[in-house]
Amino acid sequence: MQDLNLLAQDNRGQSQLENGSGLVGWDEITQGSILTSFEGDATEIVNQKSEERMYSNYNSYTASVASWRVEKPVFNIDVCIDCQNCWVWCPDTSILSRDKQMLGIDYDHCKGCAVCAEVCPTNPKSLIMFSEQTALDEALASWPEKKKKEEK
Amino acid sequence: MAEKYDLNEREVWDGNFAASQALRQAQVDVVAAYPITPSTPIVENYGSYVANGYVDGEFVMVESEHAAMSGCIGASAAGGRVATATSSQGFALMAEVLYQASGMRLPIVLNVVNRALASPLNVSGDHADMYLGRDSGWIQMDAFNAQEAYDLTLCAFKIAENHSVRLPVMMHQDGFTTSHTAQNVYPLADKAASEFIGEFKPVDDMLDFSRPVTYGAQTESDWHFEHKAKQHKAIMDSRPIIDDVYAEFEKLTGRKYNRVESYLMEDADVAIVALGTTVETARVAAQQLRDEEGIKAGVVAIRCFRPFPFDQVREALENVKCLSVLDRSSPGGAMGAFYNEVSAALYTTASRPLVTNFIYGLGGRDFSIDEAKRIFKEQQAHADAGHITTDIQQFSGLRGPHLGFFQTKRG
Numbered sequence: 001m002q003d004l005n006l007l008a009q010d011n012r013g014q015s016q017l018e019n020g021s022g023l024v025g026w027d028e029i030t031q032g033s034i035l036t037s038f039e040g041d042a043t044e045i046v047n048q049k050s051e052e053r054m055y056s057n058y059n060s061y062t063a064s065v066a067s068w069r070v071e072k073p074v075f076n077i078d079v080c081i082d083c084q085n086c087w088v089w090c091p092d093t094s095i096l097s098r099d100k101q102m103l104g105i106d107y108d109h110c111k112g113c114a115v116c117a118e119v120c121p122t123n124p125k126s127l128i129m130f131s132e133q134t135a136l137d138e139a140l141a142s143w144p145e146k147k148k149k150e151e152k
Numbered sequence: 153m154a155e156k157y158d159l160n161e162r163e164v165w166d167g168n169f170a171a172s173q174a175l176r177q178a179q180v181d182v183v184a185a186y187p188i189t190p191s192t193p194i195v196e197n198y199g200s201y202v203a204n205g206y207v208d209g210e211f212v213m214v215e216s217e218h219a220a221m222s223g224c225i226g227a228s229a230a231g232g233r234v235a236t237a238t239s240s241q242g243f244a245l246m247a248e249v250l251y252q253a254s255g256m257r258l259p260i261v262l263n264v265v266n267r268a269l270a271s272p273l274n275v276s277g278d279h280a281d282m283y284l285g286r287d288s289g290w291i292q293m294d295a296f297n298a299q300e301a302y303d304l305t306l307c308a309f310k311i312a313e314n315h316s317v318r319l320p321v322m323m324h325q326d327g328f329t330t331s332h333t334a335q336n337v338y339p340l341a342d343k344a345a346s347e348f349i350g351e352f353k354p355v356d357d358m359l360d361f362s363r364p365v366t367y368g369a370q371t372e373s374d375w376h377f378e379h380k381a382k383q384h385k386a387i388m389d390s391r392p393i394i395d396d397v398y399a400e401f402e403k404l405t406g407r408k409y410n411r412v413e414s415y416l417m418e419d420a421d422v423a424i425v426a427l428g429t430t431v432e433t434a435r436v437a438a439q440q441l442r443d444e445e446g447i448k449a450g451v452v453a454i455r456c457f458r459p460f461p462f463d464q465v466r467e468a469l470e471n472v473k474c475l476s477v478l479d480r481s482s483p484g485g486a487m488g489a490f491y492n493e494v495s496a497a498l499y500t501t502a503s504r505p506l507v508t509n510f511i512y513g514l515g516g517r518d519f520s521i522d523e524a525k526r527i528f529k530e531q532q533a534h535a536d537a538g539h540i541t542t543d544i545q546q547f548s549g550l551r552g553p554h555l556g557f558f559q560t561k562r563g
Contacts, residue, residue, distance in 0.1 A: 026378040026385070031318065032257030033379045034356045035366040043362045058366070 035059075049098070061109075069112035071129045074139040075104050080126035086116035102126075123147055154179065155205040157342065165337040167301040167330035171237065171263045171323065172197035174305035176207055177345035178261075181232030181352070184212040184223030188242035189275045190327040191265035195237055209233075217242035221249035221262075228258035229367045231357025233309065235260065239327060240267035243281040247288070253320045254289030255383060256367050257355075259312035260320040262290070263305065266428065267327040268515045276516020277327030279427060279480040282457065283489055289383055291321040291390060292458040296431045298335045301325045303407055304455075306340070309349045310397045317390045318355060319383075324457070328516065329429040340405065348404055387459050394456055411456035412464035416442065420450030422531035423475040425465075425494055427454055430478060430512075430519050437524035449528045454490075465497040473535035474506040476527050478548075480513045487545055487558075506534050506560075512548035523548055539563030 018024065030036075035058035038045060045053055055061045080102050087095040087102070094110040096103040105116075117127040124144045157176065165173065172194045175183065183202075187195040202211040209232075214220045217238050228234040238246055243264060253260050269280040285292060291311060295301040301323065308321040325331055340348065356365050371379055391411065398409040415435045417423065424434040431453040438449035452468045452475075454461065469475055477495070479488025486492070491509035498505060510527060513519045527548065534540050540563065543556025 023374065024378075026381040029375070029378050029382060031382070031386075032356065032367070033255065033369045033371060033375075035369050037364040037366065041362045042364055045364075 064108040065111055066108055069110060069132060071112045071114065072107065072132050072134075073105055073110065073112070073114065073116050073127045074130050074134070074136065075102070076126050076128070076140060076143055077102070077104075079122050079124060079143075081122055083121060085119045085121060086127055089115050089119045091115065154208050157201075157206050159339050159341065161338065163337050163339055164334050165298055165302070165339075166193075166332050166334045167295070167298040167325045168193035168265065168332065169197060170298045170302035170337050170339075171305050171325070172201070173339060174302050174345070175235050175261075175263075176201045177340070177342050178233065178235070178306065178309050178349055179207060179209065179346060180235045180261075181209045182212060182224070182227035182234050183209065183236055184214050184220050184227065184234075185236045186214050186217050186220045186238070186242060188217070188239050190267055190277070190331045191237040191239040191242075191263060193331070194263050194265070217245040218249055221246045221253060221260075224260045224262075225249065225253050225256065225258055225367075228253070228260050229256065229356075229358050231354035231359045233313070233352040234258075235262070235309075237263035237265065239265045240269055240275075240281050244269060244284060247284060250285060250288040250290060250320075252368070254387075255379070257318040257383070257386070258320060259309075259318055261305065261308045261312055262320065262322045263301075264322050264324045265327050265331045266324055272515075274515040275327070277329055277331075277428075278514045278516065280482065280514075282322075282324050282427070283481040285322055286458060286489065289319070289387060290458065291317075291319055291387060291394070291456070293321065293323055293456050294427050294454065295323065295325045295330065296429055296453065297330055298325075298333065299337045299407075300409075301330060302337055302339060303401065303405070304409065306345055306349055307394075307397050307401055307409070310400075311390065311394055313350070313352060314390075314393050314397075315353070315355060317386065317393055319387055319390060324428070326428040338405075344404065348401065391456075391459055391461070391463075394459075409455055410464070411454075411461040412468050413453040413455050414468045415451040415453070416448075417450035417452060417468055417472075419448055420471075421448040421473045421535055422528055423450045423452055423469060423472045424478060424524060424527060424531075425452045425454070425469070425475055425490070426478040427457065427490070428480065430480065430524075433519055433521055434478075434524045437521045437528060440521065441525055441528055445529075447528060447532050460493055462493075462497045465494055466501055469494070469498055469505065470501040470503050472505045474508070474531040474540075476508045476510055476531050478510050478512055478527075480511075482514055483511065491545070506531075506540050506562075508534065508540055508542070509545040510548040511545065517549050519549060537563075 037059045039054040087097045094106040120127045130139045185195040201207045224234045268274040268278040308323045312321040402408045434451045441447040441449045477491040479490045495507045540560040544558045546556040
């Protein structure tokens with residue numbers, strides 16, 4: 001079973017510029033409304049995994065779009081063959097994979113498009129769409145059986 | 153390393169060639185351009201400098217002016233010195249992207265060779281395109297001849313790239329009357345010019361991989377207002393820096409520029425306020441009227457149209473009895489925009505001189521010394537009567553029955 005809070009950071013969705021008494025004024029914002037992506041020197045950032053990076057408050061990584069989703073993909077680790085097909089196809093880099101091992105879904109950035117479930121080649125599928133309210137154990141308990149060849 | 157370009161101490165250049173030479177000396181990194189009359193030769197000449205090895209930068213031919221300014225924005229955000237040129241319809245097509253450039257605080261230099269806007273289609277000079285840019289958040293400077301087009305283009309880089317400014321600058325000159333009129337121009341040596349402008353020091357450049365930045369953020373009602381206010385403050389605060397750059401240029405060349413240029417204004421009773429080549433016509437007329445008829449005429453010209461020199465306009469004009477502001481753009485159902493701005497500045501003075509408005513020179517219609525004299529004399533008549541005796545807004549050089557609007561309530 002995957003960890004539902006995988007990679008979630010405390011500051012997600014909290015990236016407003018505040019100074020104690022509310023949002024800051026015109027004199028405290030960035031010139032040209034530019035947004036910096038990382039805190040500190042980012043020269044080697046390409047070699048770091050996302051959970052190791054010092055994302056700035058301006059980075060969209062710290063914002064959650066979970067509320068856009070109506071259905072969510074649920075991942076079943078017992079069926080997955082780590083083929084990485086979902087990782088390749090996901091338009092929001094929300095498939096979490098390390099060393100070619102599928103770990104789960106980044107639910108802060110997944111918008112529920114269902115591409116991952118569509119391209120999953122296993123039988124039964126390792127990624128299936130469930131309503132947002134369905135609990136993880138409930139979803140896994142209702143996982144379909146392997147389909148026999150004549151049932152196709 | 154760029155090839156050496158031989159320059160004489162005195163050259164015979166038109167305004168376009170002068171501007172292109174300033175771009176060459178600035179050693180611009182990227183010029184993305186789509187040529188259009190009458191600014192075509194700026195781009196054409198620059199292209200030949202690139203082809204012949206006189207500049208090290210890149211020249212990008214694009215498919216429209218919208219793309220030209222978009223390319224400039226990309227190159228400027230990446231961290232390079234960037235310039236381009238356009239006119240009229242091209243300027244209008246660029247308009248959307250002009251606001252992007254100033255909002256992102258990118259120090260692009262845009263040479264605008266002023267030309268009328270269609271319809272009807274017209275390739276000659278008026279100020280319709282310059283006026284179209286007046287709310288775009290760019291600094292706008294105006295050259296009245298080829299020498300000034302050269303000098304002020306060099307100044308434009310130095311102003312735009314100053315880290316306290318970081319705003320794009322438009323360098324205006326009149327289509328054909330300046331851009332295609334060959335005159336004596338005294339250029340700086342390449343080394344002196346590039347040392348004056350100084351080395352380009354990028355800010356928030358996208359090619360700095362140690363500090364990645366995002367340009368072009370979206371801000372809604374919670375943040376947009378603050379960003380625009382900060383941008384407005386920056387262009388307002390550029391005034392003393394523009395003055396400093398002009399002063400430094402004077403030290404180098406002896407040629408003195410001011411945000412507001414006053415001519416024979418010390419004791420003037422009547423004045424013409426104008427932009428572009430009309431300024432030189434009005435100056436000749438003022439001198440002749442003083443010599444021939446003893447009318448104390450003077451001319452106030454706006455060198456720096458944005459930020460609008462509200463402060464210096466007041467100082468230059470508050471002791472005049474009557475003045476006329478000349479708008480070379482069809483106002484489309486209002487008093488001339490320039491008239492409104494000068495009037496607003498003068499309304500805050502104790503003297504509140506009489507101010508009239510002429511619409512003139514649209515589509516390249518000639519503006520003569522005799523017509524400037526007639527306008528001066530008309531202002532003298534208003535001054536003698538103590539109130540405006542004609543319509544406040546009139547047309548100068550227009551065929552057909554008299555056309556004018558609104559009368560004074562001060563008489």
